[in-house]
Amino acid sequence: MSTEADAGIYARESEYLDRYVQVGYASGRVLSVSFPEIPDEGAEEGLELLDRIQAYLEGSEDDFNDIEVALTMATDQREVLEAVRGIPHGSQVGVEKLARLAPNLDPEEPADLQLVRTALSENPAPLLIPDHRVRDGPSAAPPEVEQRLRSLEGL
Structure with missing residues (x-):
């Protein structure tokens, strides 16, 4: 960009x-x-x-990974959102899988799963950080936007 x-x-x-x-x-x-x-x-x-x-x-595939997003938050939340950026277009993961993808988090630990959900809900750049690809987590986008983004990618 x-x-x-x-x-x-x-x-x-x-x-x-x-x-x-x-x-x-x-x-x-x-x-x-x-x-x-x-x-x-x-x-x-x-x-x-x-x-x-x-x-x-309009249907063009783009991962936006070359776009620099300012992530001014705690390191553990930033690492979760950086892991979200690695979820490919048209793919989805659950909160537990995302906890496995983020460094130093344990998907068996309720506090770590809550940290993942908090990071998702406080995502400053939904779409560029595609939280709509996390099927059982909150999105920072309004629900109707999240649903349309999911539909766009066949999720």
Whole structure:
């Protein structure tokens, strides 16, 4: 992704999601992805990433792994979200499997499973960090968006 975009809020309407995709962007990194019905006032459309997201929502496969996402959270939660980025397009895992994929977590430990669920629910960039691919975990995207993303990937 081009790092020439200015810091700011960018949004584009998605017919598929029946709402906007909004991206917070600064210093060459995505700070947030959200799905408002109405974008923030002053949001602009001119972010290359929005073109890629639109193509993805129209059926093009994209893992977005080259997009840098600012993950400003505890290390163990960040490691969970980094493991989520490794789930391939069209695949899904459960919370227990995700706990196995994240370093230093024990899928037999209830506190570790709760940590995985917390990381998923606090995901700052759903879609780029595809929490919709975790079948029995929460998504940071609204339920109707999560369902459409799952449908898009045949999940």
